[in-house]
Amino acid sequence: MNRPAAPPAAVTRKPWQRRLAIAAWIFTGLCVLGFLGTALTVMHEMRQPVEAERRMCCWEENAIPEWTAGLLGVQVPETATDRRAGLHSNVQYDAALLAFTVTTAEADRFVQPLRRDGTQMVPNLHPEEPGFTRSDGFTHLGLPEPETFVEGMRSTSVCPREAKTPESGALRLCAEIHTHEFQPGMTRIYLWAGSDAPLNKPPA
Template sequence: MSHSEVPAGAGVRKGSWRRRLAVGAAVFSGLCVLGVLGTLLMVMYWLHNPTESQKNCCWEQNVTPAWTANTMGFQVPETATDRRAGLHTNVQYDVALLAFTVSTAETDRFLQPLLREGAQMARNRHPEKQGYTRSDGFSHFGLPEPETFTEGMRITSVCPREAKSLESEALRLCAKIHAHEFQPGTTRIYLWAGSDAPLPKPPN
């Protein structure tokens, strides 16, 4: 057989091999994408539906409201009652939490120096369902998660030196703030601050 002659069907076999390779590559890529999406969905599910062991995991001992307020850089009103605090640590980030109750008038005096000029607190227009918990949330110390409330709820976030005030200068972490007037004239303030860098641990 001369070099110019090509066996019958050779082109078909060659094209078929390439098609099978392309199909195999596409299937493999699809499986990889599905695997990543499945992992993300599982992580999101665990964050929104933590198990009992996850709820109790990774909370530091000896955490006090005074220590937490100092770590976050907040000046808690002296009139505050029902003070609760926690420090949650994991390999990705640390979270400091602080909650307390004050009069609504005292709430405004506490919040105003922390807000940028002209900033307004938002309403919770997309609440979580009742019973919602998270592994690094306020339910750890017996409070409903603030994301579940709409009535009387105001939300904002603050960072150090955003406002021209001594209170803003004193902040050490960016924080999410929920202020919930759960009864007329009385508000519970929730402060949640996450940090990619490890936060200091309370003394034993």
């Protein structure tokens, strides 16, 4: 009578074989980590030019403050300092930006004739996080976005001829106006105006 075949004996690895297997696993893990590190580095390097291009994209050259003020139809106070401006164009809309610094009293005199009767500028109750940027915002002009400020910030929106004043009649675009009293007695005014129709471009 035939006996059933005995199961094969378990294969026992020798110590040097175990060390070789462990070394192979470690080598494979290092290769995978090295590949992932290289891939992440390449992606980061590729993203930097894309981010830089995105920040610079679509901004018109030569949109100086004087020209931009004329485009918006506003008269910047003669005493204004740190004047900055830009014109952003894309397939959906154009945006004109103007910023300057005046005394708080002058800021009030600038904004008052543009506001509708009975309206007040409102505080920023829902600020964006510090460092917030937008592709068509004031970051391009080297300024923090006004939406990030709370203390001393007031905002309103105006459209042409909403107030019965020469200043409102001269306004050519609906605009968002932010005033930021960044230190006692000194205020920076931000104007942002968007248009679905293409805006005139600054002269070369």
